[in-house]
Amino acid sequence: MIRKPVDIGDPHRLYTVTGGRSRGEEAGLDLVTLIVSECRPTEGMQSEHVRILELCAHPTAVVEIAADLRLPITVVKILLGDLLAAGRITARNPRPSAAHGDAPESALLKEVLIGLRNL
Amino acid sequence: MDSATSEAPARTPLADAAETGLKIVIVGGFGVGKTTLVRSVSEIRPLNTEEVMTQAGAGVDDTAGLRNKNTTTVAFDFGRISLNEQTVLYLFGAPGQERFWFLWDRLFSGTLGAVVLVDTRRMADSWYAIDRLEHHRTPFVVAVNRFDDDASRFSLDEIRQALDLPEDVPLVDCDARLRESGKNVLITLVDHLYQQALAREMTA
Numbered sequence: 040m041i042r043k044p045v046d047i048g049d050p051h052r053l054y055t056v057t058g059g060r061s062r063g064e065e066a067g068l069d070l071v072t073l074i075v076s077e078c079r080p081t082e083g084m085q086s087e088h089v090r091i092l093e094l095c096a097h098p099t100a101v102v103e104i105a106a107d108l109r110l111p112i113t114v115v116k117i118l119l120g121d122l123l124a125a126g127r128i129t130a131r132n133p134r135p136s137a138a139h140g141d142a143p144e145s146a147l148l149k150e151v152l153i154g155l156r157n158l
Numbered sequence: 159m160d161s162a163t164s165e166a167p168a169r170t171p172l173a174d175a176a177e178t179g180l181k182i183v184i185v186g187g188f189g190v191g192k193t194t195l196v197r198s199v200s201e202i203r204p205l206n207t208e209e210v211m212t213q214a215g216a217g218v219d220d221t222a223g224l225r226n227k228n229t230t231t232v233a234f235d236f237g238r239i240s241l242n243e244q245t246v247l248y249l250f251g252a253p254g255q256e257r258f259w260f261l262w263d264r265l266f267s268g269t270l271g272a273v274v275l276v277d278t279r280r281m282a283d284s285w286y287a288i289d290r291l292e293h294h295r296t297p298f299v300v301a302v303n304r305f306d307d308d309a310s311r312f313s314l315d316e317i318r319q320a321l322d323l324p325e326d327v328p329l330v331d332c333d334a335r336l337r338e339s340g341k342n343v344l345i346t347l348v349d350h351l352y353q354q355a356l357a358r359e360m361t362a
Contacts, residue, residue, distance in 0.1 A: 069179070069267075069268060070179075070181065070248070070250075070265055070266075071180065071181050071246075071248050072179060073172070073176055073177065073178075073179055073246075096171075097171030097172055097173075097174060098171070098172045098173075098174065098176040098177070099171070099172065100172075100179050100238075100246070100248060102205075102207055102236060102248065103205065103238075105207040105208075106205035106206060106207040106236075107205075111207075111208055111209050111210040111231075112207065112208070112209045112265070113209060113210060114210075131176075131177045131178070131179075144358075144359070145352055145355040145356050145359055148270070148348055148351050148352040148355050149352060150241065150242070150245060151180065151241055151245070151247065151270070151348050152345065152348050152349060152352055153241075154239070154240075154241025154242055154245065154247070155239070155241070155247075155341060155344050155345050155348060156345065158199070158239065158337075158341055
């Protein structure tokens with residue numbers, strides 16, 4: 040199969056990248072879920088998977104991966120779902136806004152306030 | 159990864175201990191300065207991405223009026239602020255027009271809160287955004303971008319009236335180009351959220 044260059048506007052391209060799935064189990068991925076690689080790319084891996092594994096050598100948010108790959112978020116979530124299922128990446132999900140571990144929501148917001156004031 | 163073939167990302171990666179991503183959304187009409195605000199406080203040059211909704215994905219939201227469309231594409235800019243080693247805040251600049259709100263639940267659920275950025279020359283642009291945020295029960299503050307020396311100089315009271323903004327919604331002036339000013343807007347929002355959370359926890 041010949042790979043076309045990445046082109047957001049081309050539906051055939053998106054079809055190819057995702058193996059024809061229009062939506063995947065998105066594995067509960069959020070825009071700001073941080074993705075971390077658990078292995079290096081290997082020979083014969085789909086080019087998008089390779090790129091994701093390279094990017095996520097350090098924690099990288101789903102939305103940053105989408106921006107780097109120049110692919111829509113939905114498509115990136117499908118790709119990430121594949122890698123998650125294969126154990127090649129792990130996902131650090133955002134804390135639900137109602138809870139900060141066992142601490143109340145105000146503790147999380149206070150942490151954010153302190154971070155912003157220290158900028 | 160130290161592989162010689164791996165392309166180094168052009169921006170500073172997050173700390174390896176980073177574990178929590180948080181969201182704040184900046185909403186406003188075209189040209190109001192959303193990306194300018196993101197840029198002034200972000201530690202990275204703002205990035206752009208997009209979401210495509212196909213027919214298969216429709217129906218997760220109120221899609222009235224969009225049912226006959228096969229795909230809708232919405233592009234948005236974002237930046238980030240590392241708050242500490244573990245926590246990173248993402249700022250999203252989101253267009254306020256109708257077709258965008260169709261994706262709100264999908265993209266921005268779980269946002270801490272929103273900033274409505276207002277241009278006094280086009281205040282009507284903000285009405286829809288404010289209405290939608292109230293509808294979604296997303297807490298927000300309103301920031302008036304006083305760029306171009308804003309000749310009109312409506313007072314904040316006049317603007318509050320024009321926007322029919324409840325007293326408990328913070329309203330501040332800003333210059334989206336300035337880091338300190340942008341930072342102040344974010345602090346105003348998060349302080350508002352913090353006070354609300356404290357009040358809820360007191361009564362819980």
